[in-house]
Amino acid sequence: MRAHRSIDLPLVAAGFTIWSIGFVAVYGVLSLGCAAGWDTVPVLGPVTLQRAILVALSLGTAAATAAVTLLLARRRPAATGQGGPTDFLRIVAFYTAVAATASVLFTFSGVAVLSSCVP
Amino acid sequence: MSANPDMISPIKLHKELARLWDTPPGWGRFSAVNHTVLGKRFIIAAFVFFSIGGVLAMLIRAQLATSGSAFVGPEIYGQIFTMHGSIMMFLFAIPMFEGFAIYLLPKLLGARDMAFPRLTAFGFWCYIFGGSILIVAMLAGVAPDGGWFMYTPLNSGVYSPGINADVWLLGITFVEISALSAAVEIIVSVLKLRAPGMSIDRMPIMAWYLLITAFMMLFGFPPLILGSVLLELERAFDLPFFDPTRGGDSLLWQHLFWLFGHPEVYIIFLPAAGAISMMIPTFARHELVGYRTIIVAVIAVAFLSFGLWVHHMFTVGIPHLALSFFSAASGLVAIPTAIQIFAWIATIAHGRPRFDVPMLYLGGFFVVFIIGGLTGVMLAMVPFNFQAHDTHFVVAHMHYVLVGGFVFPMLAAAYYWLPHFTGRTSDHRLSVPAFWMIFGGFNLTFFLMHLTGLLGMPRRVETYPMEAKWDWLNLVSSIGGFIMAIGFALFVLDIVVQARFGMPARRNPWQARTLEWATATPPTSYGFASLPLIEDRADRLDPEKLGPALARGDGYLGFTRNGWMETLGVDMVTARPTEVVVLPRSTFLPLWTALAIGSFVLCLLFKFYWLSLLPVAVVVVLFLMWAAATGNREDTPPLDIGHGQSAEVHWQVERPPSWWAMTFTLAADGVVVTSLIFSALFLRVVAPDWPPATAAAAPTAALALAVIASIAAAAAGRFGVGRLKAGASPIAAQAACLLLHVVALAALAAGLAGIDDATRHAQAAMLAAVLGLAALHVAIGIIFAGFGLWRAANGYVSPRRSLDLRIGGLWHDATAVIVLVCVVSGVLLALAAGGEVW
Numbered sequence: 001m002r003a004h005r006s007i008d009l010p011l012v013a014a015g016f017t018i019w020s021i022g023f024v025a026v027y028g029v030l031s032l033g034c035a036a037g038w039d040t041v042p043v044l045g046p047v048t049l050q051r052a053i054l055v056a057l058s059l060g061t062a063a064a065t066a067a068v069t070l071l072l073a074r075r076r077p078a079a080t081g082q083g084g085p086t087d088f089l090r091i092v093a094f095y096t097a098v099a100a101t102a103s104v105l106f107t108f109s110g111v112a113v114l115s116s117c118v119p
Numbered sequence: 120m121s122a123n124p125d126m127i128s129p130i131k132l133h134k135e136l137a138r139l140w141d142t143p144p145g146w147g148r149f150s151a152v153n154h155t156v157l158g159k160r161f162i163i164a165a166f167v168f169f170s171i172g173g174v175l176a177m178l179i180r181a182q183l184a185t186s187g188s189a190f191v192g193p194e195i196y197g198q199i200f201t202m203h204g205s206i207m208m209f210l211f212a213i214p215m216f217e218g219f220a221i222y223l224l225p226k227l228l229g230a231r232d233m234a235f236p237r238l239t240a241f242g243f244w245c246y247i248f249g250g251s252i253l254i255v256a257m258l259a260g261v262a263p264d265g266g267w268f269m270y271t272p273l274n275s276g277v278y279s280p281g282i283n284a285d286v287w288l289l290g291i292t293f294v295e296i297s298a299l300s301a302a303v304e305i306i307v308s309v310l311k312l313r314a315p316g317m318s319i320d321r322m323p324i325m326a327w328y329l330l331i332t333a334f335m336m337l338f339g340f341p342p343l344i345l346g347s348v349l350l351e352l353e354r355a356f357d358l359p360f361f362d363p364t365r366g367g368d369s370l371l372w373q374h375l376f377w378l379f380g381h382p383e384v385y386i387i388f389l390p391a392a393g394a395i396s397m398m399i400p401t402f403a404r405h406e407l408v409g410y411r412t413i414i415v416a417v418i419a420v421a422f423l424s425f426g427l428w429v430h431h432m433f434t435v436g437i438p439h440l441a442l443s444f445f446s447a448a449s450g451l452v453a454i455p456t457a458i459q460i461f462a463w464i465a466t467i468a469h470g471r472p473r474f475d476v477p478m479l480y481l482g483g484f485f486v487v488f489i490i491g492g493l494t495g496v497m498l499a500m501v502p503f504n505f506q507a508h509d510t511h512f513v514v515a516h517m518h519y520v521l522v523g524g525f526v527f528p529m530l531a532a533a534y535y536w537l538p539h540f541t542g543r544t545s546d547h548r549l550s551v552p553a554f555w556m557i558f559g560g561f562n563l564t565f566f567l568m569h570l571t572g573l574l575g576m577p578r579r580v581e582t583y584p585m586e587a588k589w590d591w592l593n594l595v596s597s598i599g600g601f602i603m604a605i606g607f608a609l610f611v612l613d614i615v616v617q618a619r620f621g622m623p624a625r626r627n628p629w630q631a632r633t634l635e636w637a638t639a640t641p642p643t644s645y646g647f648a649s650l651p652l653i654e655d656r657a658d659r660l661d662p663e664k665l666g667p668a669l670a671r672g673d674g675y676l677g678f679t680r681n682g683w684m685e686t687l688g689v690d691m692v693t694a695r696p697t698e699v700v701v702l703p704r705s706t707f708l709p710l711w712t713a714l715a716i717g718s719f720v721l722c723l724l725f726k727f728y729w730l731s732l733l734p735v736a737v738v739v740v741l742f743l744m745w746a747a748a749t750g751n752r753e754d755t756p757p758l759d760i761g762h763g764q765s766a767e768v769h770w771q772v773e774r775p776p777s778w779w780a781m782t783f784t785l786a787a788d789g790v791v792v793t794s795l796i797f798s799a800l801f802l803r804v805v806a807p808d809w810p811p812a813t814a815a816a817a818p819t820a821a822l823a824l825a826v827i828a829s830i831a832a833a834a835a836g837r838f839g840v841g842r843l844k845a846g847a848s849p850i851a852a853q854a855a856c857l858l859l860h861v862v863a864l865a866a867l868a869a870g871l872a873g874i875d876d877a878t879r880h881a882q883a884a885m886l887a888a889v890l891g892l893a894a895l896h897v898a899i900g901i902i903f904a905g906f907g908l909w910r911a912a913n914g915y916v917s918p919r920r921s922l923d924l925r926i927g928g929l930w931h932d933a934t935a936v937i938v939l940v941c942v943v944s945g946v947l948l949a950l951a952a953g954g955e956v957w
Contacts, residue, residue: 008692009319009691009692012418013418013422016418016419016421016422016423017422019422019426020422020425020426023426023444023448026444027441027444028800030438030440030441031441031801031804031805032804034438035804035805054440084318084320085318085319085320085321085692085693086692088319088320088411089319089320089692091411092411092414092415092418095411095412095415096415096418096419099415099419099455100419100422103419103423103448103451106447106451107426107444107447107448107451108444108447109443109447110439110440110443110444110447111440114438114439114440114443115438115439115440116438116439116440117438118436118437118438
C-alpha cells in the first residue's frame, strides 16, 4: 500500500474547484464588462474588449483544468487494481479532473459567438 | 472499570454499555443525545410535517379541481401553496434525509455515535421549534403567503406588511441551523469516526453520498441564510438591499435564493441515491457496479449543481452568453446523474435479482425520476424554458424530480430498513396496493400537469376561467392527487401495523452485506458492543458472522472505563486508529439552547428588538456551559483500545473531530462573507440608482485600527498556543488576544457609527452590513478568547491539552482575514459610490 499524503483527499475536488473558480470569474467579468461598456470597445477587428477577456478567461480555465489533469495523470497508479486508499484517491482525482476539463469546454463553448450583453 | 475483553461476558458488557449510553426514562427523554433515538425522532417529525404538507396539497387540488372555484379565497390560497412548498422542502425533505443519515451513519461506519451528539440534539430541537413557529402561524392565519421562494418585492415590507413573511424568514433560518449543524456533523463523522481498517476506498457508498451532500449543504445554505437575514433587516429596519428605488435590486434575492435553491434539489436527491445504491446491490445479489465511477459522478453532480442557479431566472433579462453558461451546465448535470442510473441498471443486470417490496418502490423511482430528468433537460434549453416558464409544466417537472428522486426511494428505504428500526418483518399486505395508488395517483396528478402547463396555465393562480378549457385536466389531476393521498394513508397504516404487530425479524433479513446489519435489531443505544476491524470493502461484509463476534466484545473498545462513552477516531484516509473519542452523556443543554434561540426568534418576530438581547446572552452562557462540560484537568496516558493497541484521548491529539468541525464551520462562514461581498458588488454593478446622491463614508483610520487589532489578536492567540506547547503559561497572550479583540470591536463600532443613515441607500446599508458582519466575528472572538483565558486559568490546558486554545485560534485567524476583507470591501464600496474616505 502506498503511503498517503494529506493532499490526496482534497485533490479529488481539484478539477471542479478550478471549474467553479472559472465559472464565477467568467460570469462575474461578463457582468462587470457589460456595466463598464467593454462590449463596445474594439480591440481587434470585430473582437471587443469584453469578448477578448472572456475568451482569455475561458481558455485559461480550460488550460488550468487540463494542466491539473496532466499532473494527476502522472500521480495515477499504473495498475487500477487493489492499490489501497492512496491509489484509489488518485484515480478518482484524475477522472474527476477529466470530467471537469470536459465541463469547462462545454460550459464556456458559447463564449466566442453569443451576444455578451443585453442591448 | 473492566478493560479486559476476556474477563467480561457479552451480557455484562451489554449491561455496562447500556448503563452509559441509554437515554434516561421519563423527562430524561428530552435530554437524549443518542443518534438512534434522535434519528428516529427526526424521521417521525419529518413525516408529520410531510402529512401536514400533504393535507395542504389536497386543499390546493380541491381549489383547482374546477374553474372559478370559491373553495378558498386568494389570501388563504397564497398561504396554502406557500406553506406546502416550504414544508415539503425545509421541514420534510432535508430533515428526513438528516434523520436517515443520523440513524444510519454510525452503524454503516462502525462507530457508536455521531461525532457531536449534543449537536444532533440541538439540531433536532431547532428544527422542531422552527417548524412549529411556521405551523402555529398557519393555524393563526398569518402564514407566509408570498411563495416558497419568497421573491422580493412581493415579500418586502411595502407589499407584505404583516408578519407572514417574517415567519418564513425567521422560522426557516432557525431550521437551517439544524441543517448546517447536521452538515458539519456528517462530514466529521464520515471522515473521522469510521471503524479501524475502513479506509476511504472501503467506505459504504452511502457514506460517500452523505459526505458529498453534507459539503453541498455547507456551501449551499449560507447564501440563503444571508439572503434571509438581509431581507429581514430590510423588513425590520428599512435597510434597502432589495429596494430598486434606493439602490437595491430584487434580483439580488433571486441570486441568493437560487444559489441555495438549485443545489438543494441535489442535496435532496443524492442521499436518496445513496440509499438506492445500498438497496439495489442487496436485491440484485451483486455488488454495486462502478463504485469508483459513481463517486466521480457524484462529485461532478455536486459541483455542477452550483452552476445551474440562473436557469430559474432565464426570463429576467440576462445576456445570451450568460444564459448559455447556465443552460450548458443544466444540461451537463444530466450526464453524471445518468451514469448513476446506468450503474444501478448494470448492477441489476449483472446480478440475480430477486423481487421484494423495496424493489417495487425503486421501480417507481426509475420511471418517475427519469421522466423528471428528461423534462429537466427540456427546461434547461433556453427557448423552451421561455415558453414554459412559470407554468404548471415547471410544477410537474419539479414534482417528478423531487417525488421521483426522494419520496419513492425513501418509501423503498422505509421498507428496507424497517426490520432494522423495529426488529420486525414486513408482511407486505398493504405495501403493494399502497404503491400502486401512490404511483398511479402521482402520475395522474402530475403527468397531466405537464399538459396543463403547455396549454398555458400559470402556477400559483388560485383559479382560472372556464374559457381557458383547463377544467378536465385539472379535475383529473385532483382525482389523481386524492388517490395518491389514499396510497400514502395506506403506507402509514402498513408501517404502523408492521411496527406494532409484525413478526420478530432475524438479523439481516435481506442478506445485505453492509455493517448496519451487524448490530442488534432493533439496535442498542451504543450500536456496537465492540468496534469491527474492516478488512474488505464495506459492502462485502458478512453481518451474520460479524454481529455476534462484535457483541462478544471481540473488536476494539469491547469494554467500558471511567464511565466514558467511547468510540474511535481514525486517520481520514487509511482509517488507522488515532484517538479515543469521548462523547458527552445525555444533557438538557441542547434543549435549553434551542429554546433560548427560539425565544430570540420570537422576540424578533414580535419586534421586541431590545428584549431579544436577553435570549442572546442566555444562548452565549449556555454554549459556554456546553464547552465547559468537556475536557480534563490532568493529562491522560495513552488508552488501551483492544487488539494490543493504544491511542491518545481525543483532546490530546492535534486534529480531533472538534478541530475539524471548527474548520468546516469556518468554511461555511467564509461562504457567508463571500456571498455578502458578492451582493455588494452585484448592487454596485447591476442595481439602478448608483452611485447614490449622497454616499456613506468609510472612516479609514478607525477601520485600519480594527484590521491591525484583529491581526494582532490572531497573532497573540497563536503566540499563546506556542507558549503553552513550550510549557509556559498562555494566560498573558490570551488576555492580550481578548483586549485586542475589544479594541477591534470598538474601532468597528466607530466605523458603524459613522454611517449616518443606513436606510437612505443600499450603499450605506451594504456598508453597514459588511462592517456589522466583521464586528460580529470580533465579538465572537472576544468570547473565544475569554473562554480560553478561563480554561487556561483553571488548569484545563497543558502542553498536551492545547485543543481549547487551538480551536479558538482558528476563529481568531479567520476573524483577522474576515475583518481585513470586510474593511477593504467597505472602503471600496465607499470609494466606488463616490463617498468620502476619512
